Structure formats: structure tokens, C-alpha cells
Amino acid sequence: MRIRAARVDELAILQDIEVAAGRWFRDVGMPEIAGDEPLPLDELTRFQEAGMAWVAADPGDRPVAYLIAARIDAGVHVEQVSVHPGSARQGVGRSLLDHVAAWAEAAGEPALTLTTFEDVPWNAPYYVRCGFRRLAEAELTPALRAIRRREAALGLDRWPRVCMVRPLAPRLTP
Secondary structure, three states, X not given: OEEEEOOHHHHHHHHHHHHHHHHHHHHHOOXXXXXXXXXXXXXHHHHHHOOOEEEEEOOOOOEXXXXXXXXXXXXXXXXXXXEOHHHOXXXXXXXXXXXXXXXXXXXXXXXXXXXXXXXXXXXXXXXXXXXXXXXXHHHXXXXXXXXXXXXXXXXXXXXXXXXXXXXXXXXXXX
């Protein structure tokens, strides 16, 4: 898989990937999440224009997974990672995370953060295997607290959620 910046003409494909990946939530008793609408095109466009949207592309250069992120007070926050089920369990999600981690390190960022469902196998347990750890409530920065409030307002707290961090070793320039 080739990791590269998302192009504006691919944003509808990213929506399709998110919908397809979301269907797995039905299997773990979360049909509301499975039925969620994908991120709107205008929101995806903001990430893409900010240079904070990446795709994993197949040999034909068609996206099969994507990651969007935002800079926050704790570093780079992973807003969404979605892998099309046809490309799942092949290391594609981890490759995207590693790519963005390397990008963030080069930019001098101290960490990657994310919020996720605690008990969904391809969420918190997966991210632990990718080098993330759970943050205690006392470790949450103001931006992470704001993200959690926004998620609660959307009803995501019906299921246990956690904030996680993957510390980075920022490159210092002389």
C-alpha cells in the first residue's frame, strides 16, 4: 500500500470507506454507530485542504483506507481512521498511523492522540498494539476534554470511551 495525501476528488470515496468500515459495529451490538452518516464532504475538505488527510492507496492508486487528523494542544489528534473491510487485517491502518506518527515527529509534535471505544476489539485494544496507551482523566489536556464533551453530546458515551496517546520523539532542529 502506498500512503499519500488525500486528493479533493477522492473525498466521496473516503465517505464510502467510512460507511463500509462502520458496518462492523453491528456485529458488536452498536447498530447506531454502524448506521452513522459519514463525515460530510465540507468537513473532509477542511482536513484535506489543511494537509491533514492521508490515504492508503491500492496498486491502482485507489484509496482503500484513510486517516484524518488535527493539531491540538497535546500534539496531533487522530480524528478518524477507516479501512475498507476488503483491505482490513493487512496492516493498512497501522501503516497509516505509523506514517502520520513519522510526519508528526518530523513536525516536532510530542504525541499522537485519539479517542476510541474501549471494548471494541479493533478500537482501544488494537491501538494499544499500535503503541498507544490509555490516558487517565487527570492527563487530559483542555483540547482532549473538549473533544470528549463533543463526543458525549453526540451520544457516543453510551459505550465506554477512552482517550489514548502515542508519545513521539520529536526531531529537534539545531
